[in-house]
Amino acid sequence: MNAHPQQIWTDWQAQQRAARISTADLLAEVGLSAADFPAGVLAAPDFPVSAPPHFRSLIRRGDPGDPLLRQVLARGEEALPQPGRLTDPLEEADYRAAPGLLRKYRSRALMIASGACAIHCRYCFRRHYDYGAAMLTRAGEAEALAAIAADPAIEEVILSGGDPLSLNDARLDGLVTAIAAVPHVGTLRLHSRTLMTIPDRVTPALIRLLTGTRLAVVIVAHSNHANEISADVAAALGRLRAAGVTLLNQSVLLAGVNDDAATIAAHARRIFAAGMLPYYMHLTDPVDGAAHFDVDEGRARLIEAELRGMLPGYLVPRFVREVPGRTAKTPLADLS
Ligand code: SF4
The missing domain is CATH 3.20.20.70 (Aldolase class I)
Structure with missing residues (x-):
């Protein structure tokens, strides 16, 4: 499961601070590149990429379809026109x-x-x-x-x-x-x-x-x-x-x-x-x-x-x- 090296963490607040990561660094960490995603990825999304080290350690290396990666990677689909979608959907x-x-x-x-x-x-x-x-x-x-x-x-x-x-x-x-x-x-x-x-x-x-x-x-x-x-x-x-x-x-x-x-x-x-x-x-x-x-x-x-x-x-x-x-x-x- 833990397929790539993980730093040993003891301080939860340090892990919280280490959650913010660039799209490029996340891809590198899991052994992928933007070319692995048909719609590309967003280099600097408005909603920044963030995933604590423990969660990232559970992502399968080299698998663009990994279900945990999909939850945190800013994919190009986010920037496609989405008519009717809202910023406060629950009002x-x-x-x-x-x-x-x-x-x-x-x-x-x-x-x-x-x-x-x-x-x-x-x-x-x-x-x-x-x-x-x-x-x-x-x-x-x-x-x-x-x-x-x-x-x-x-x-x-x-x-x-x-x-x-x-x-x-x-x-x-x-x-x-x-x-x-x-x-x-x-x-x-x-x-x-x-x-x-x-x-x-x-x-x-x-x-x-x-x-x-x-x-x-x-x-x-x-x-x-x-x-x-x-x-x-x-x-x-x-x-x-x-x-x-x-x-x-x-x-x-x-x-x-x-x-x-x-x-x-x-x-x-x-x-x-x-x-x-x-x-x-x-x-x-x-x-x-x-x-x-x-x-x-x-x-x-x-x-x-x-x-x-x-x-x-x-x-x-x-x-x-x-x-x-x-x-x-x-x-x-x-x-x-
Ligand atoms: S769903 Fe939204 S509010 Fe809930 S943990 Fe994820 S980012 Fe935070």
């Missing part, structure tokens, strides 16, 4: 309740805790997001927390981003402590891809932080392919499970990455073995620059049906799409 700007706080659901509030992700997924629906305007800042934090405290209907606070595990422990601890001080909030959820990209992020200090709160802690990780679940990732998940953290996974259905039932089934079995259950399989959002990842609904339905014949129900993720204007995710079966 999230409409749900801002306070600085850094989105409110789509009555019982849950979502904090844009960080604008940073160590990895830049090329299909990301927030790749054009104006984090400067939307992100939780220290100045806006009091207002966001006051909005949560003022509404007893909010039972769960979701830290999202960006990636909340890109925050340092002191900042994360401050947020968790402040949220735990709101009596009607019982659950803290973190949406994070860092578990897969920098498993060393799961330090003893992070475990202490997550177990030292009265809140029930749920982490919804984001992985798309079994090759992302390395031994180091599985060990990090094991540490979280042993600490009592509930682990769920969400994926995005991506052409050329996981758009067949056998690949999704292998991923589901792998994450289950690592202590995590599949949760959602999102169909792509119509974000500008990512049309080459789309899988049409008809094909998605066939894949979902095939999975039901292959896996026990608890290992089949819920296939959903976010429909602008609808607060809840729409199951694939309910899309016309």
Whole structure:
């Protein structure tokens, strides 16, 4: 699996800093060139290329079709005209309740805790997001927390981003402590891809932080392919499970990455073995620059049906799409 040399890293923040890489250096690292891609690659994309060393070490050398490489390499398809594609496909700007706080659901509030992700997924629906305007800042934090405290209907606070595990422990601890001080909030959820990209992020200090709160802690990780679940990732998940953290996974259905039932089934079995259950399989959002990842609904339905014949129900993720204007995710079966 680890086919090319990897520096030994111990410091997760150093790994985060080392994630940014040029397209040319990424290609060189995996033994490929621009000529290996029919539509070419983008030398300096607006959404820069970023993938932490651990994730890069799992890319198969010399394979332009590698499913992990496809998620992080800026391919020429991104620059092709994409009529009808949007920069804010979920119209999230409409749900801002306070600085850094989105409110789509009555019982849950979502904090844009960080604008940073160590990895830049090329299909990301927030790749054009104006984090400067939307992100939780220290100045806006009091207002966001006051909005949560003022509404007893909010039972769960979701830290999202960006990636909340890109925050340092002191900042994360401050947020968790402040949220735990709101009596009607019982659950803290973190949406994070860092578990897969920098498993060393799961330090003893992070475990202490997550177990030292009265809140029930749920982490919804984001992985798309079994090759992302390395031994180091599985060990990090094991540490979280042993600490009592509930682990769920969400994926995005991506052409050329996981758009067949056998690949999704292998991923589901792998994450289950690592202590995590599949949760959602999102169909792509119509974000500008990512049309080459789309899988049409008809094909998605066939894949979902095939999975039901292959896996026990608890290992089949819920296939959903976010429909602008609808607060809840729409199951694939309910899309016309
Ligand atoms: S980790 Fe999530 S928010 Fe960050 S780039 Fe990937 S899809 Fe986007």
